Amino acid sequence: MLSRGGCSQEKAGKLQRLTHTSSNSASRAAGLAQNLPSREKLLWMYERLTLIREFEERLKWLVETGVPVGAVHYYTGQEACAVGVCAALEPGDWIASTHRGHGHCIAKGVEVHRMMAELYGKTTGSNRAKGGSMHITDVRVGMLGVNPIVGMGVTHAVGAALSAKVRKTSQVAAAFFGEGGASIGAVHEAMNLAAIWKLPVLFVCENNGYAQATPVEYAVSVRRIADRAAAYSMPGVTVDGQDAIAVWEASAAAVERARRGQGPSLIECMTYRYYGHHQGDDTGRYRPREEEQSARDRDCIRRFREQTLDQHLLTATELDAIEAANRKKIDEAVAFAESSPLPQPADLFTHVYVPARDGEQK
């Protein structure tokens, strides 16, 4: 894989790791080099991985058949990053996301019918049709927002972690950003803040190799984004971002560290986006077909399935049932979105100002 050095082919377990204490006897028994999430968690992970995939594939189909769902950036291929990180979080924890945010939303528990309605610009959408793909937010599940101003979500996650620290809760915040976003100054400012204040943050860089058509080896001065952690005195690891369990393992260790009050960590997930930067982008202008194929050969869903079946952790019947249920869920989400009402012109003027007093504005 070009200058990305085939890292993602290595076993996550061989890569530099955070030290952590939790270990799982099942994984030991199975002779795995890594810890394993519980069986329930594994089932949850497969459900989320495939739900994201199904959501994005359906969305792509909708876009291609001319349904006006706005500007979209498909997350397909990167599912293991969002799911691996969120598998290590609790419902009360926070995440902040990027323009490529559908996967983060689903992994954190945003309901897909409300997401779909938001994409359709319907009032039943997560943001009441005021956001669209690039702003999906659901604070009830700790999802602080998809954010298309590159890098800005990272600062908000740091703020949420500050809030947790000041309010003395045990919450942590995960900030997702791309390797392109790693060049934004505010991301560095935020990392320094989190480090000096020992804030409970996971900086999760999804290194998919490209910022639009700009390759990482051109735009980034270090070989690994994780190397930058040293500049902020925090642990930095690079993991295989197409291995959900490896991402979970690194995240679980970082979460534990954060909850112990030891401050932030940086996790770089080596991953790949299967499609263009946004709908309609032709990747053939900037990346080799063989590279695309090799990423697909390491598909995170297929690998998860193989891993869990080979180790007899889950059964094919269980996994197939999950996929069928997800297809139905997405069918229902589309039907819900289609049958929901469009906003009225007057809705443009609601929520412009935050009400000064409770109940002043709905």
Added chain:
Amino acid sequence: MTTTAARELSFGQAINEAIRQEMRRDPKIIVMGEDVAGAAGRAHLGFVDAWGGPLRATRGLITEFGPERILDTPIAEMGFLGAGVGAAMSGLRPIVEIMFVDLIGCCYDQIMNQAAKMHYMMGGQVELPLVIRTAYGTRGGDNRTYGGGAGAQHSQTLYAVLAHIPGLKVVVPSTAYNAKGLTISAIRDNGPVIILEHKFLGLRAKGPVPEESYTLPIGSAQIVRRGRDVTLCGIGRMTHICSEAADSLSAEGIDAEVVDVLTLSPLDEGTILESVSRTRRLVVVDEDTPVCSVARELFGTGA
């Protein structure tokens, strides 16, 4: 100036030609921005020129001028726009692209405190031949009423927060023809000029553009249609809406004049006042939010 036949060019192609002709003329001109070329550093793999900016206005420049003069940047607006300011103070004439005007928040200091004020604060010691190009507005679907679904952070106009800054010239072309002429003028200007290019026009507007290089004056509005009864003032894409409105009005027996503002700062008050003094009526069509807007400024001028 010998005039060659004008060909039809798109808005983006007209800007491309303006930059290309100026770069041939002046080796001090460089272009910087995110994916102004695309696939940076991958020529050895057979990939060059993969993107060309949001309106494809810089596509193909790298094959003619090479990566020393056509610089793809990391996503670091504050940094590379600042580098543009410094380069403009020290012998280059940078053209910096901020992909969308919505992103100026990430580099506003470079515009407001740095580029715009250097010449004044330093007592005229430095000139600042910097051009900032940025796409604004909604991309728009086929249906005019549909804005593209990009949401509140990718659909803005924002020229009012630029026109407010002393020392910065703010230009909003509306056709392929004036986009080329104004871009060349901006490049030749020795001070900072920001050009706002409407996304909808960039991807859809086409018009006759002469092949040779030409300039149009920054600071001049243009009367694009003569009329007696009312002055319709438009900015960028809205000028086209004004012209359509003038057509409909003429069917109703109302003779509308259309003024294309073209430069928001410095504003051509003379042309607007002269028009309004004849028609006695002014309608401004602006897609920006109204508070402290250029529309209000135009009303203030016409009142």
